[in-house]
Amino acid sequence: MSARVDIPADTSAAAKGTAPLIAASTHVKGGYKKGLAIFDLVLRLGAVVTALAAAATMGTTDQTLPFFTQFFQFQASYDDLPTFQFFVIAMAIVSGYLILSLPFSIVAIIRPHATGPRLLLIILDTVALTLNTAAAAAAVAIVDLAQNGNSSANWLGICQQFGDFCQKASGAVVASFIAAGVLLFLIVISALALRKR
Numbered sequence: 001m002s003a004r005v006d007i008p009a010d011t012s013a014a015a016k017g018t019a020p021l022i023a024a025s026t027h028v029k030g031g032y033k034k035g036l037a038i039f040d041l042v043l044r045l046g047a048v049v050t051a052l053a054a055a056a057t058m059g060t061t062d063q064t065l066p067f068f069t070q071f072f073q074f075q076a077s078y079d080d081l082p083t084f085q086f087f088v089i090a091m092a093i094v095s096g097y098l099i100l101s102l103p104f105s106i107v108a109i110i111r112p113h114a115t116g117p118r119l120l121l122i123i124l125d126t127v128a129l130t131l132n133t134a135a136a137a138a139a140v141a142i143v144d145l146a147q148n149g150n151s152s153a154n155w156l157g158i159c160q161q162f163g164d165f166c167q168k169a170s171g172a173v174v175a176s177f178i179a180a181g182v183l184l185f186l187i188v189i190s191a192l193a194l195r196k197r
Contacts, residue, residue, distance in 0.1 A: 033112035036193045040121075040186060041105045047182040048098045051132070054175035055091035058084055058139070061168040076158065076165040083142045084169070090135035091176055094128050094183075101125075108193070115194060122190040129183040136176040143169050 061084070062077040078084040101124065104117045111117075146166055149157035159166035 033193050034109060036189050037105065037108040037112050040189050040193075041102070041109060043182055043186055043189070044098060044102060044105050047179050047186065048095060048102075050175050050179040050182065051091050051095040051098060054172045054179060055088050055095055057168055057175065058091070058172035059088045061165055061172065076162040078169070081142055083138045087135045087139040087172070087176070090131050091172075091179075094132045094135075094179065097124065097128050112193070118190050118193050122187055122194070125183055125187050125190065129180060129187065132176060132180045132183060136173060136180055139169070139173045139176065143173055 058078050060078075078088065101121060104121055107117045108114065108121070143166065145155065145157075146162075146169070147157050147159045149155045
């Protein structure tokens with residue numbers, strides 16, 4: 001049982017100019033970095049939206065109770081509490097940073113093996129995550145106090161009277177924690193892209 005294969009010897013000029021049927025492997029080592037960079041850009045856009053939503057929602061949180069007299073008016077606003085003011089400012093800074101970081105993310109897509117933009121993004125994302133987490137944690141403490149009060153200090157919760165105020169403030173805090181989660185994921189993506197593989 002032997003197999004015989006006849007290959008014609010064609011030495012014409014037309015046959016010499018043809019390409020081989022089996023192409024050489026063109027797999028680029030570390031090609032996943034471009035995919036990570038595209039995913040980074042998409043997540044960064046999502047973080048911009050959630051951080052801006054958190055800042056805008058808290059910044060417009062205001063409620064006046066319908067029963068008031070000429071001399072007394074019951075009103076709750078975000079600028080009555082310094083913690084909520086800090087929250088709005090911090091989330092605006094995080095939003096601004098995320099918008100300014102978009103060009104660096106685009107550079108990481110164009111040049112996926114460049115480490116400079118990735119290193120800058122991982123450092124600044126960590127700073128933004130810290131600021132975002134501090135603002136969200138401070139705001140959630142005040143929202144919890146507004147919801148439940150403090151029986152030890154005889155402070156009553158105000159959310160039974162100011163329901164819309166508390167609902168908008170709670171929504172802003174949830175959006176800020178979503179932004180913090182996305183920032184944490186962005187840091188992990190940048191760390192994976194900096195690996196030497």
